[in-house]
Amino acid sequence: MTWTAEKPIVSLKDVRKSFGTLEVLKGVSIDVMKGEVICIIGPSGSGKSTLIRCINGLNDIQGGSIFVQGKEVHATNLDKLELRKKVGMVFQQYNLFPHKTALQNVMMAPLKVLKENKTDVESRARQLIKKVRLEGKEDSYPGELSGGQQQRVAIARSLAMNPEVMLFDEVTAALDPETVKEVLVTIRELAEDGMTCILVTHEMGFAREVADHIYFTDRGVIVEHGPPKTFFDDAQDPRTKEFLGQIL
């Protein structure tokens, strides 16, 4: 199957995932078009993070299928490394490489994985660090940076691979309230640049502002989805209403 821009760039069809006997995803289907920003929200333990980790093959699945640019993620013959060059991921705990400086963290994957020329990579990495507003922090080690700064380095590190899709797994959940904003601003700019983004988030205001489409998951299924306005103002399902009632 060849992929064209009219088809979804990421497509989940009836995805099922269990850990032992515990079924965490019970048939989830999502389509994401190129340039779209998707927010997945829902109570903790509803399988949001598991879902997003399936998209770049960090988790395997027991049923259904996931396609990224027309390639099946869990096909046995898939080149996982090729997939991951196209799908960037940012984690809740940043997971920067502690023995490398901010600049080295950003440069490492393009140098070692894509085998690109060092001067090109360095100038791109410096631009990316500028883009996430961390000029002057190039030579700092992760241990010397605040949580919000580390998370922005992590975003730059992912972007350095020039991915087609970015996955954000509760990237502000571990941050202090005052640093949440600087990370969200960075993500919003990315979205405005036309990057396809799939976010798992608890930031409802942010979701409403940047998302093209909101998915609400509970107990392994998608209960309701829609554009932010209809979703937040006119939720239909009682579970969605209850959740939004607690949060907003």
Add this chain to the structure above:
Amino acid sequence: MKRISGINTPLKGGMAVLKPFDINALSPDGYIFTRWLAALPWWTPLVMLAIIWGYPTIAYAQSGLSIYDAFDALWRWMPFLLVSGFSFNVLISFWTLLIGTVAGVALGLGQISTFGPLRAFSWFITQLFRNSPWLVILFIVLLALPFEFTLFGQTIRVPDWMKGVFGLSLPIMANISEIVRGAVQSVPTAQWEAAESLAFSRRQILWQIILPQCFKRMLPPWMNWYAILTMATPLCSLLGIEEIITLSRQAMESEDNQPELLVPFYGFALLLFFVYCYPIARLTMRLERHYAVKL
């Protein structure tokens, strides 16, 4: 003070209950020996000297050889014991560390291989040599290895000391294998995931991201094993290898085997081991404390 569960930690709720015996409370880490050595005061050798000096005076005051004769003999043999004897122990320890480290790193990486049979094999070899008496391993190696072998038509003799090195390398290899495995597994799995999602291959993740982070963690236990291994080099004297203990015995024989010589000669050997290993132990414990705080 080290907290030992069931010994000096306060009981929760103050109930007088007998805690289950926890063997890890007695050996919480691999540093028992080094910690003990590093905790000795610097003047320990002076006390040792005093004992060495005093012993023949008290014990054999009535026999023929005087304390001055005994030390005169030691004085004459000292350069020989130091240059031919102890430096050979140091040489053995270097070679053992080198071979043990190279083989141990390979074995440790085998223990975390994705290939099941290799993992099982590496685990078995590690456990086998970690838990066997060193002297038994030494004898097996000495008797089982050929004294010469032919390579490309050239006959190469294997000297006995090289067999001793090989025999000592085996338990060192096994312990370093465990250090490598433990250090790699101590890196959070999130580091693997972050690297995986950046399209690094498993080999790249291990060599470029995980192992560089492990290096600092592995350094103190590695030095700890070096000190232990150096202390074990006199075992080679049982194989007839001419290191300090063998030479001390020969020296005493040539001095007519006077019993007054025993304590000065062996005490001198003890002193040399202390002077050599003590700084290593101090440095190891300093690094251990340093890296425990800052990783």
